[in-house]
Amino acid sequence: MDHTLLVLGLLKLEEMHGYQLSDLIDKRLKYLTDLKKPTLYHLLGKLEQAGAVTQSVSRAGNRPERRTYRLTAVGEKQFRALLRQNLQDAPAAYFNDDIGLLFLSEMPAAEARALLEQKRAAVDARLAEIAQGVAAHDANSPAYYTLRHHQLHLLTEQTWLAELLAQLKKRAVREDILACLAAIESAAAVPAKTRRRKI
Amino acid sequence: MDHTLLVLGLLKLEEMHGYQLSDLIDKRLKYLTDLKKPTLYHLLGKLEQAGAVTQSVSRAGNRPERRTYRLTAVGEKQFRALLRQNLQDAPAAYFNDDIGLLFLSEMPAAEARALLEQKRAAVDARLAEIAQGVAAHDANSPAYYTLRHHQLHLLTEQTWLAELLAQLKKRAVREDILACLAAIESAAAVPAKTRRRKI
DNA sequence: CCTTGAATAGTCCATATTGACTATTCTAAA
DNA sequence: TTTAGAATAGTCAATATGGACTATTCAAGG
Known part of the structure; x- marks a missing residue:
């Protein structure tokens, strides 16, 4: 252990x-x-x-x-x-984030994006903090190793979130279009009089 | 949780x-x-x-x-x-590997390199396995997200290990030189007769 | 001089985690 | 056909973990 x-x-x-x-x-x-x-x-x-x-x-x-x-x-x-x-050894690593991603489709893309943007902000903040540490330490010191390692992984996380958010943006657009089409269809299904009332 | x-x-x-x-x-x-x-x-x-x-x-x-x-x-x-x-949320992530790195200086650089090469091999193997999975899955499926995420982090780990091993190689060379110098010095300190015996 | 908040040093109890086990059923080969 | 091994379904006892707590000392301000 x-x-x-x-x-x-x-x-x-x-x-x-x-x-x-x-x-x-x-x-x-x-x-x-x-x-x-x-x-x-x-x-x-x-x-x-x-x-x-x-x-x-x-x-x-x-x-x-x-x-x-x-x-x-x-x-x-x-x-x-x-x-x-x-x-x-290179023990298997697990990421809590992945569990949320597994259920991404259980939530409208727009909401997911908003939440993931917050995650991104938190990653950015931590990265800024670490960058200071990395700059302050002598390369070769043990503390430097840890910080540099973390920095690399946080940068990866940043990249990953960017990739993910881009995908989600596409999905959000698609969902919007579908919702729009559905609205039009249901409006068409309603008798003309009722429709007028709402206008 | x-x-x-x-x-x-x-x-x-x-x-x-x-x-x-x-x-x-x-x-x-x-x-x-x-x-x-x-x-x-x-x-x-x-x-x-x-x-x-x-x-x-x-x-x-x-x-x-x-x-x-x-x-x-x-x-x-x-x-x-x-x-x-x-x-x-972006919870803090910890890497077991960092604990070993903290004590890297407690071990000759050559030995550390040999051990870390094994770690690298294990990472490479896992990466090959994951690459297959990533290729096999449709982008956008939940499984794809997990695999892709892991792939990115493993690639980072690869980069990191390469960086570290390069540093360690330099240190090993330095240690070799120092050991060599120390040997010469101690040889010089021994009286001439004794030295001849050993040759 | 008294009080309040931080630092020091550690403990208690409840919860989370896991290695090793039980016990049955199916399957496929000798 | 019997028998060894995999699959099914879960349990037990032991260990690891962590939130909240105790109790003392020190430092600084009112």
Whole structure:
């Protein structure tokens, strides 16, 4: 599991206590994963039980006690194995967006377009944010890798949305024409007197 | 949650029993999600409790009984809401690969390259598979959307891996040179006699 | 000096997810 | 014809995840 790789790797770089790890992941590594605090503590507990990390309780002043975790030799071995796996494998990726697309035909094209435009705006915004990060970081730094990777995928998403919206525009036009024809037909079916009333 | 959207949407298209749904998702929709059977049954139970679907038990021959699920009006409303949300939102995406990249410097560049080459091969293979699917499907069909979307992201991944491997190649060369220099230096530090022995 | 809000450090309980299992029926080959 | 394996239909127990909570400390303003 990749949460494990992350935690072991961070502890390899430097021993840390739970909150430090959690804070680091939330703030500096927010593009990497969204590992939450309770999940992290759960994982640390398991790792300790497995002997991959050791805990040392301490307290500074009157603050709540802090359990500082340090990587053991076992943990280091596990880290290497997981890292190799991670670099080697290309696990299947899933996109939530695809589920919505599956049911695109259950909704008028015009409405779908409006909604997807909002999605596009959100992607654009995120892209702008990332572009800043990419510019700020030295190529070759680990943070750069993550940002650049995200940037590429967001650009892809942009392209994809553009393609999709173009298709949808065509479909919307077709639906409009059909609706128009249907209206004319039903109007023709109504007796002449009734029609006049409405005019 | 998008599993819910998927299940409601499928039941909107056609009433189905649990195993049918599960089979459909496993086989035809394998690019969409990897919703597992127990998760599906759990979800169906919840949806029934919430009144979004109704269950009707039946049996054909001597087979185990089948619970056939049908969408209710409540379920349909929920479906629409979730679909709108899904089309509108652009949730943050995370890539497992990034976690490995974070620790790339913990490993000699040469080894990392070998591993990443395997990843690349896997991506290439998947891409070939998808290209077939894209060619086989009518543009505009829902399946086409999914496949095309995946294709674009896999192409991005290919580009990304190429970029990364090029960088790593440079780093490997640098590391080689450094190792070489270090070897020379340590050889120079050894007294002359000892050095001769080794030759 | 007191209070309010952020930061620190972590826990609880409810929910979601899944590997492994049960149990029956069909199918096709030995 | 029997028997091994795939398909059908689902369940169980264990694990992972996350929203909401506790409890303390610090910093700054009124």
